[in-house]
Amino acid sequence: MRMYDIITKKRNGEELTKEEIRFFVEGYTKGEIPDYQVSAFMMAIYFQKMNMTETSELTMAMVDSGETIDLSKIKGIKVDKHSTGGVGDTTTLIVGPMVAAAGVPVAKMSGRGLGHTGGTIDKLESFPGFSVEMSIEEFMANVNDKKIAIAGQTANLAPADKKLYALRDVTGTVDNMSLIAGSIMSKKIASGADAIVLDIKTGSGAFMKDEDSAFELADEMVKIGTHVGRNTIGVITDMDQPLGFAVGNALEVMEAIETLKGHGPEDLTELCLTLGAHMLVLGEKATDYESARETLKEVIKSGKALQKLKELVESQGGDARFVDNPELFETPSIIKPVFAKEEGYIKAIKADDIGIAALVLGAGRETKESILDLSVGIMLHKKIGDFVKKGEAIATIYANDEGKKLQSEEKIIKAYTIVSESIEKKKLIKGIVTKDGITKF
Structure with missing residues (x-):
């Protein structure tokens, strides 16, 4: 050959x-x-292009190019969640404890961030002492004991994908559905999950800028999962503005804590209930989506979800006191509001520009070697559809450098579009993709 x-x-x-x-x-x-x-x-x-059979064969060839993780020693159906990324996306820190508190084991392999803000691991390291370094045996023991563990991707998972992606990145061949879908699914399948819930973002802060492409990608990934025996669901969600209000590592952790207490932003709470409910159904802890949502609302109301976050932090060496006392998180030296230059309704917020405004402060990595400042970031006060008066705060910047604060402020102001006529709020959940087809909302 x-x-x-x-x-x-x-x-x-x-x-x-x-x-x-x-x-x-x-x-x-x-x-x-x-x-x-x-x-x-x-x-x-x-x-x-590649057809479905070719795409599935490519995915499994990449899975078999390295190690695969056998999670069979973990009791129950292991359901993984994957997000295609966005700004202010702290769902793992909320969905993980909620789903674990409801009885579905959460065995999560997460990465560090490269870009806007840190990844799930970086955010969790806002808790002093928190460690993601553990053997596979310790990882599985933690899940069996606490129902949840979040580890770094230490195994040599899908090395072919890593090598191929680096080449695609410099040859203009990233943007192909089969290659994108195969790249994501090869790592999910190699990680050992029995079922997978995919959060496919669409909008200005997402990789897939338009809805049609997001649905196409979700359909491709669900078909791959189904083809290789993994029950897979894709949820298409809006990323035309940041999720929630917090953008930045410790700030997002504090927002996650508030959400687990039942006081989180409406959009972040809704997304976590949606993703978590599908995880409960796939994990066979609920017979249908609506009853699964009610179960998740109950674990929040009872305090079990928040308690599960404490258990996660403590079991991995972190200081769980921070969960009950968020004021213990490090506070940056500069906390300054950003004021609206005009009166009107928020028509648009360029999510990627807000992400870059946080990156400028030190909340994200420009290169793999960049050192994060976990305390810095942005709190938004106005979202799409909200009314704002001239001189009213649209955001607050948390910074440790005056020059970076000024750069960030300039980007935040440019990210907002304010108009005189009222604006309808955006739909958060755009649709669902299952093995039976596509449903648009």
Whole structure:
């Protein structure tokens, strides 16, 4: 078998066999196939696309390129949640404890952030002493004991995907549904989940800017999951503005705590109830979506969800006192409001620009080597559809550097669009994708 023939075959729009896909993935992972041939192959896929069978075979070949995690020692159905990312997306810190408190084991492998703000791990490290470093055995023991554990991705999961993504990133071939879907699902499948709930973002702060693309991506991923025996659901959600009000690591953790107490922002609470309810149904702890939502509301009302967060923090070496006493989190030296320049209704908030405004402060990483300032960030006071008076605060900046504060303020003001006529608030949940099809709301 020759890579040249595989490239030519796909260039001509023909379907690749399982053996050809495996030959390419294994050869490239081992360094036997050069970058220039794989670059040509990625471009052929970009233009000629892959069908469902090819996409599933590519996904599983990437899964098999490295280690896979066997979570069979964890009692119950393991349901994973994955978000395609966004601004102010702290759902794991809320959904994880809620779902665990309702009896579904949450065995979560999370990463660090690169971009706007930190990842789930960075946020959790706002708790002094919190550690994500543990063996797979310790990880599984924690889940069996506490129903929840969140670890770093220490295993060599889907190395072919990592190598391919780096090449796609510099050859203009990232934006292809099969390659995106395969990349995400290969890591989820290798992580050992029995079922997967996907939160696919769409809007100005999302990778998928338009709804049609988001639904297409969700459909592709659900089909991959179904094809390889994982019960998978995709939820399409709005990211045309930041989720909740907090953007920044410790600030988002404090907002997560408030949400677990039942006092969180309306949109963040609604998304967590939606994702969590689907996790309960897939985990067979609820027979239907509505009863699952009621169960989650009850674990919040009873305090069990908040208690589960404390257990998670304590079991991984963190200081759980911070859950009951959020004022213990480090406070930055500069806390200044950002004022509206005009009166009217908020028509738009460019979520990605708010993310960059937080990045400027030090809440996110520009490179892998960047050191985060976990205390800095932005609290929004006005969202789309809200009325604001001239001179009224639209946000508050938490900073440790005056120059960075000024840069951030400029970006926040530019991110807001204010108009004279009233604006209808955006729909948060756009639709659901299951193995049975697409439902748009």
